[in-house]
Amino acid sequence: MLIFPFLYIVSESAIQHISESVFVGLCRKLGTSQQVSMRRDTSDITELLTNRVTSDLNSVMVSGSHREGFRMKGSDIDTMYWRNFERVIWNLSQTQYYSRHRYTLILCDCSDSPPGFSLLQFLIPARTRTSSVILASRDIVSSLVKRNGNIFISSSLYRETMLPSLTPGFTPHGPRGSGIYAGLEYDDAHCFASDFWPPPAASWIERCHSWPQPHVMCDIIRSGCHFVATGHKMGNYQDHEWRISFSRAEQILVYSMNHTQFLTYGLLKLILKEVINNGVGKEDKLLCSYHMKTAVFWMIQRNTVPHWCPQNLLLCFWECFKLILSWVYEGVCPNFFIPENNMFLSSIHGDKQNQLFIRLHALYEKGLISLLNSPSIWPYVLKVIYNPGLFICTDEGNLLSEFEFDFTLFNCIINRSVQGITNLHHCMKCLRGVEQLINTPLTPYHVVSLQDNTATCLQEIAFILNSMYKNTCRNKIVYIADRMSHRLLKLSAKFGLMSNMVFMAMYYYKTMRFVDALFVIKTTKVLELYKANLHITTDMYTAAFRGRSLTSKMRFFRRRSITLSNNIFYIDELLPEQLSSLQESQMYLIIPQLVLLYMLEILCYLHVDTSKVQTTLRYLQNLVHHPQEVYIKKGVDISWQILGICYQVTGNPQAALYAYQQSLSQVPLNKIKYATLTRIQNILK
Incomplete structure (x- = not known):
């Protein structure tokens, strides 16, 4: 039983009642399961199309809390980049799966590195020594070092080599470049990809009896891993070592959580930010969100809490908190995939470990009263404590109005679009990707995201065609290109957002159809001013759009x-x-x-x-x-x-x-x- 400052013992049923209230509060702050699914689906579609466009050279993956479905204030967007013609293998027999004329192969050597880290050996076959160096990117060639007669890629040299490729204004932060773009914080990291599951993580497969499900485990194994340019601070070759990253596997695991598990993870992140690290200097912020996620992974797999449901939310949170407390006491935080990798080894030890334990233990002694220190949580705790008979409805369908959900959805779509389109070839690859995705099982959120990305692609094709043929002397070609561009823009405006009309106006102006341009401008401007000043109520929106598809609703929303x-x-x-x-x-x-x-x-x-x-x-x-x-x-x-x-x-x-x-x-x-x-x-x- 946990004691609150109200001079009575809180019963198990009361804790379940408070849990329901906190569950509702977290749904409002972090998102309902439907909102989280929508965020993930729109991100997935954009990433799939972006990687289709850039497949000749690079791949990109958004990772971290943003990709997992959180939209917490102050959290950054983690992005990983890697080249598609560079692959890491774990033994030489795996070279048979790659053409040496197309791929730069890198051999992983974990023999002399701490668990979870590795050296990367650059493979140069004797017969094609010169051509292999040419095939390798200049970034790799500039990062090579010799050791024991072999050639390795130095992580520290690679980071220095990749600095010029960072977005201007971004600063190096470990293996990443950090900065702000369009008001959002970004963390970008260049890495290497491996198509194979790491042998050091083989024990994880043996542990997967109850969680995750077999099909999820298979997806994770097929996803392989990545190598990020940072060494272990206590390793023998810190400047040359690379950290094995399981970002894709972690994303798949978070996707497989039920909503109570996801909100437990979110509650841990909130308590870390608002309570544990609140008022603490940067150098004393020893725990991070990754430790919280690791704790949730372990708790789910160990099946310590049999029922992850809204009534048990605080019990689930408390079990995870106790696990973190025990890790700090022992100075050991085992990585979920490679338990031998103690993630506290280089950062939480000695006096800092003792101070952190004292701080966490003080929260432990207070029990769930410590939640009252969180500005995001305490209103939902007190609401039930002061009104014990209050009925709490945990049905997520009643937590969010149709207008609120649709507003969130279309804002999410507006802020996510295909990256890397610079020419007609890229546009065609994007459209082919859309065509292929249409024939796969899609959620309604996938559909509207595809629709918006297609509309954007059609706009770009229209202006590219105009630029390609406007200076040609052959009038027939100019006429055909103009007619095609005009049709593409009309199609884009037909099933995209209202804002797509602006591109039609620009095209009319560019092709000197000033009267047509003015008609489009005035129409769009009237709608823009009307919608910007229209104070929509939930009832008004529901009455106007009840039963209508997301596609038809999309035209109501505007881009600022x-x-x-x-x-x-x-x-x-x-x-x-x-x-x-x-x-x-x-x-x-x-x-x-x-x-x-x-x-x-x-x-x-x-x-x-x-x-x-x-x-x-x-x-x-x-x-x-x-x-x-x-x-x-x-x-x-x-x-x-x-x-x-x-x-x-x-x-x-x-x-x-x-x-x-x-x-x-x-x-x-x-x-x-x-x-x-x-x-x-x-x-x-």
Whole structure:
């Protein structure tokens, strides 16, 4: 029994009642099972299509809590990259599965490294010694070191070699590069992939009697592993060793959890952030989310708690907490896949271990009262303690309205799109990927995600075709390309978001159909202003969309910002900004939708009706000078830049100069500084 500060013993039934309340609170904060599935499905589709586009060279995998389905404030997005022509093998017999003319093979050598770490030997056959070096990437060649007559890839040299490939503004952080892009924190890591399950983790397969299920275990074994460029701090060859990563396996395991198990993991993460590490210096934050996840894995597999259900949520949490406490006491945290790998060995020992144990033991002695120290949890605990007879409904269907869920879904889709499309070949690979996925079992979330990604791909094809053929002397080819681009944009606008109409307007302006462009702009702008100022209630939304498909609902939602790929040129007026952003390794320009619409309207009126230019310019000026979040949430820098461009093309260089200077003073989301400085110099000349 656990004592609360209310001078009575809390019974088992009372704890179950509190558990139900906390379950509901966590569903609201971390997501219902339906929300979590939706986040995962949309991420999966985007990753599948992205890897289809970049399959000639690279693969990408989003890992960590974001991919697992959490959307916790302050958590970063972990991304792993590896080259598809580089593979790690565990013994020489596995070379038979690869063509040496297509693959760079790397041999794993764990014989002299701590558990969970390895040296990577670069294989160079005697017959093709020269060609193999040529086949290897320059990053590998620059990272080679000799040891005992063999050639190995140094993890520390590899990290240094990969620094230039980090996104500008990102800083090295262990094996990763960390930074902020578009308001989100990212952790990027370049690694090597292995298609084989690691022999050091063979014992994990033998342990899988009750969890995970056999088909999940098979998926995990087929997923292989990765090697991340960081050595063991207490290893003999720290600068040369690589850590074996099970990120894909962990993702599959988290996907296989029931929702109570997932929320127990989430509760541990919240308590770690809001209680254990709260007010603690960075150097004293010894426990991390990975330790919490490991504890949940072990508890599920050991079957210590027979029923993971909402009524047992706090019991499940408490058992996991006790396991972590015992690990800290013993100074041993066994990796779930390679138990011999003690993840506390190099960080939690001596005085730090004692201090951490004292801190955790103090929480243990308080019992579940320690939950009251968590701002996210205490309201749901006190609600039941003060109202013991309160009925708690744990039916997730009643926790979230249809409007709230759909809003979350479409925001998730809007913020996830296929990466790496730079040419027509990439677009066709993406569409072929969509075609193949359509013939596979899909959830409704897969379908709308595919739909949005397809619409985006069609837009990009339209502008690529226009750029390819606009300067040709053969009128028939130009006509065919224009007709095809026009059809693609209409198709994109037909089944995509309302915002896709903006691309139609840009295309009409680019091809000098100014009247058509103005019609599209006015229609889109009216809808944009109406929806931005419409205060939708749950009842209004339910009455309007009850029983309708997600596809039909999608057209109701709007993008606040339009994303333009910097590898595809849309209109000449934004070309310097795209080139400047591309020079800073930025893939996209992010422009508030209404700002772009006003810009296009001004540019069209300059060709059709100059008397309306100043009125539209005043609307744009008011929008940028007094930004409202409903219209401009991101991209204040490009908003001032566009205002400056519009001032300049309408013959007001002094106002343009002021707008450009304001653009330089904003958060550089789009990295357009060079374009801004060039425009300022042109005015001053």
